[in-house]
Amino acid sequence: MQVDPSVVTAIAELAQLQLEEEDLQENIDSMSNILALVDQMQSVDTSAIEPMANPLDAVQTLRPDEVTEPDRREAFQSIAPATEAGFYLVPKVIE
Amino acid sequence: MEWEAVIGLEIHVQLDTRSKIFSGASTKFGAEPNSQACPVDLGLPGVLPVVNAEVFKKAVAFGLGIGAEIGYRSVFDRKNYFYPDLPKGYQITQLQFPIVLGGQVEIALPDGTAKTIGVTRAHLEEDAGKSVHEDFHGMSGIDLNRAGTPLLEVVSEPDMRSAEEAVAYAKYIHQLVCYLDVSDGEMSQGSMRCDANVSIRPKGQTTLGTRTETKNVNSFRFLQRAINFEIARQIDVLEAGDSVLQDTLLYDPALDQTRPMRSKETATDYRYFPEPDLLPVVIDAAYVESIRSQLPELPHAKVSRFTAQYGLSKVDATILAAERPLADYFEQAAEICGDATLTANWVRVELTGQLNRENLAITESAVSAVQLGQLLLRIKDETISGKIAKDVFDAIWQGQGSADEIIAAKGLQQITNTVAIGPIVDEIIANNPKQVEQFRAGREKVLGFFIGQVMQATEGKANPKQVNEIVREKLKQ
Numbered sequence: 001m002q003v004d005p006s007v008v009t010a011i012a013e014l015a016q017l018q019l020e021e022e023d024l025q026e027n028i029d030s031m032s033n034i035l036a037l038v039d040q041m042q043s044v045d046t047s048a049i050e051p052m053a054n055p056l057d058a059v060q061t062l063r064p065d066e067v068t069e070p071d072r073r074e075a076f077q078s079i080a081p082a083t084e085a086g087f088y089l090v091p092k093v094i095e
Numbered sequence: 096m097e098w099e100a101v102i103g104l105e106i107h108v109q110l111d112t113r114s115k116i117f118s119g120a121s122t123k124f125g126a127e128p129n130s131q132a133c134p135v136d137l138g139l140p141g142v143l144p145v146v147n148a149e150v151f152k153k154a155v156a157f158g159l160g161i162g163a164e165i166g167y168r169s170v171f172d173r174k175n176y177f178y179p180d181l182p183k184g185y186q187i188t189q190l191q192f193p194i195v196l197g198g199q200v201e202i203a204l205p206d207g208t209a210k211t212i213g214v215t216r217a218h219l220e221e222d223a224g225k226s227v228h229e230d231f232h233g234m235s236g237i238d239l240n241r242a243g244t245p246l247l248e249v250v251s252e253p254d255m256r257s258a259e260e261a262v263a264y265a266k267y268i269h270q271l272v273c274y275l276d277v278s279d280g281e282m283s284q285g286s287m288r289c290d291a292n293v294s295i296r297p298k299g300q301t302t303l304g305t306r307t308e309t310k311n312v313n314s315f316r317f318l319q320r321a322i323n324f325e326i327a328r329q330i331d332v333l334e335a336g337d338s339v340l341q342d343t344l345l346y347d348p349a350l351d352q353t354r355p356m357r358s359k360e361t362a363t364d365y366r367y368f369p370e371p372d373l374l375p376v377v378i379d380a381a382y383v384e385s386i387r388s389q390l391p392e393l394p395h396a397k398v399s400r401f402t403a404q405y406g407l408s409k410v411d412a413t414i415l416a417a418e419r420p421l422a423d424y425f426e427q428a429a430e431i432c433g434d435a436t437l438t439a440n441w442v443r444v445e446l447t448g449q450l451n452r453e454n455l456a457i458t459e460s461a462v463s464a465v466q467l468g469q470l471l472l473r474i475k476d477e478t479i480s481g482k483i484a485k486d487v488f489d490a491i492w493q494g495q496g497s498a499d500e501i502i503a504a505k506g507l508q509q510i511t512n513t514v515a516i517g518p519i520v521d522e523i524i525a526n527n528p529k530q531v532e533q534f535r536a537g538r539e540k541v542l543g544f545f546i547g548q549v550m551q552a553t554e555g556k557a558n559p560k561q562v563n564e565i566v567r568e569k570l571k572q
Contacts, residue, residue: 014364016177053170053192053369060374065112065149068119069133076137077129086128087236090179093226 003032096334097298100326101306102261103253105290107246108272109222110153111279116221116245117144117187124284132224132239138182143372150245151376153277154194154219155386157247160271160393161214163198168377169219171370179237180224188248190367192375193218195247200271201395202263203413212264213252220246241285247277253292253303258322262315265289270394274419288313293325295333304329305339309346309353321346325353397422405435414443421457424464431468432475441471445488461492470498483507483555510557516549519557520565523548534570542566 008027012019019027073086082089115122118135134142158165170192173185195217201209224239249268255261269287272278278286294306309325312318324346329339344353392400394416401412401422415425421442429438446467450460462470470487473479479487479502490501502508510516523545524531534541545566549557 010364014175014366053375054371054373056374058374059377060146062148062151062376063119063145065114065147066119067114067121069114069121069131071127071130072133073127073129076132076134076139082234084231084234084236086130087227087231087238088129088179089231089234090237091235092228092233093179093235 003028003035007031098295098326098330098333099298099300100256100258100322101253101294101296101303102255102257102322103292104249104251104255104261104265105292106249106251106265106268107222107288107290108157108249108268108278109286110150110245110247110277111286112147112149112153112245114147115243116147116150116219118243120243122244124281126240128236128238129240132242136182136224136239136243138184144187144370146373146376147245150219150247151194151378152386153245153275154217154247155378155383156275156390157217157249157272157277158195158198159383159387159390160275161195161198161200163214163217164196165378165383166192166194166196167379167383168192168375169194170375171219171373172367173370174220174365174367176365178223178226179235180226180239180242182224182239182242186221186223187370187373188220189218194376195249200264200267202260202267204263205259210254210260212254212260215250215252217247217249220248222246253294258319258326261291261322262319265318266315267394270417274391274394282314285313289318291318291322291325293322293329294339295326295329304333305341307339307342307344307353309344310356312346317346317348320348320351321353324351328353391419405429405439407435407439411439411443415439418457424457424460424467427464428468428471431465432471434471434475437471437474438468441467441488445485449488449492461494462488466491466497473498473502477509477558478502479507479509480555480559483509507556510553516553516557516562516565517569519549519552520545520562520569523552524566524569531570542570545570 005024005028008024008031009019012027077083077086077088080088110116112122114120115136118133120133120136121131123131135144155165169189171187172190174188174190175185177184193216195214197216198214199211200214201211204210222241222244224237224242227236227238230236251264255264265287269280269282272287273280280286289312291309291312292306293309294304296302296304307325307329309321312321325344332339343356345356346353397416398409398412401407401416402409405412407415416422424446425438425442428442429435432438446460446462449462450457455461467488470484470491473487474481474484487498487501487507490496490505491498495501496504527545527548530541530544534545542563546559546562549562549566550559
């Protein structure tokens with residue numbers, strides 16, 4: 001896959017990463033290298049292999065439906081930048 | 096040109112569990128902001144999600160309820176996006192391997208016919224928190240109590256052709272999840288939220304038009320209005336020679352219109368990938384069968400049985416089977432009094448009327464099914480008339496005791512004794528010679544006057560049928 005500047009810029013935007021103009025080429029190069037490696041791996045025939053969702057060969061243990069967490073709002077909010085009336089405050093997110 | 100609407104719904108059903116899908120925090124509605132948000136829900140570093148077993152039980156029950164295939168191996172994925180009410184920066188959901196695959200439901204259309212709506216899939220995911228934009232002097236307030244609440248997202252096929260069909264489908268899903276105890280179904284608390292995908296095309300065309308998605312509609316009424324608005328809007332756009340933009344919209348009930356959610360949005364790309372913090376969840380056939388064996392009778396089956404077993408009309412059966420507690424109430428009362436038709440009428444008219452007046456749910460009724468059954472039994476065996484029974488019903492409602500206690504205490508037993516009724520009738524005939532003359536001249540209607548007088552004289556306790564016979568007989572003499 002050809003990595004052009006617009007791909008890197010779009011991914012940076014989706015990830016909310018600020019990418020400086022001078023770092024663009026380096027990112028294009030390293031992303032291209034990663035994809036080249038992926039291409040190489042894709043040349044292996046895996047048609048008989050079941051896709052893996054997790055590297056561990058195990059299945060999820062489920063927990064019973066019980067409330068085990070007490071209200072520790074005060075402790076959690078003591079490390080938040082801004083709170084009010086029990087809410088966490090963030091810069092306004094609506095237009 | 097004649098247009099046809101094509102509608103698909105994504106319904107988010109909040110599962111009725113005590114704790115969250117990936118944490119042991121409470122899901123109780125209406126708590127103080129952030130008092131039910133633990134480190135997992137807050138997305139604090141170093142925490143790991145642990146899956147709640149109950150959400151799988153409920154999802155499987157739903158899947159069986161719509162005749163779906165169950166995903167024996169289901170996998171969680173990350174859906175990545177940034178919003179303050181999603182502190183982790185991703186939502187844990189299921190993309191490729193959901194718990195419920197396929198399935199279908201049958202809806203009743205207003206013209207009495209049935210239509211089958213396909214369900215594409217249903218997957219488990221976590222809810223996000225809630226943002227409050229007022230009252231925080233230019234900031235937004237975030238409440239994460241809802242973050243991590245288990246949701247089952249039910250995705251339909253684009254099988255609906257009108258807002259009415261979409262609402263009928265949504266109502267059926269609502270009824271089903273309540274029947275199965277999958278959800279509490281409290282629409283006002285956000286327990287069911289719909290996204291409507293709407294497109295239009297010239298009637299007869301098989302390819303689909305460009306669709307819009309109207310998000311987060313939380314009532315059936317708004318769903319109907321939002322879809323109708325969107326259909327009309329798209330027709331206007333196309334007839335004006337423009338094209339519909341694939342857009343995400345919000346429905347504003349106050350203005351009764353839809354509007355784009357975000358004005359300038361880069362194409363959404365959620366960059367899904369398998370959730371590395373969770374292993375695949377594997378269930379087996381024995382597990383599925385144990386849930387199947389505990390499934391309650393489903394709405395359609397109950398309606399069929401009510402018509403067959405009790406001889407109820409389809410309308411009565413449908414109303415009584417609308418909610419499981421109501422259906423159970425009806426059956427319990429009918430069994431005691433032995434008259435299903437009588438019980439159906441009383442439940443539909445007297446009981447439902449009283450519940451509506453006091454704004455109560457069937458589960459909060461002041462008259463229990465046993466109490467109603469015992470009351471109706473006394474109509475059945477002619478101890479009291481249907482009219483007196485209404486007074487007794489009110490007395491039971493007010494907590495004055497059982498039907499028998501109230502009938503005894505107030506002396507409400509019907510007078511069925513001919514000897515007792517005879518003299519009363521004689522007196523009334525003697526006092527109303529004019530009416531007697533009219534009756535004898537052939538005015539049958541006057542009979543009602545005499546019966547009314549006797550009922551009044553006996554404070555409604557005489558058996559109307561018997562009074563009718565006695566009055567008739569005596570007038571002919």
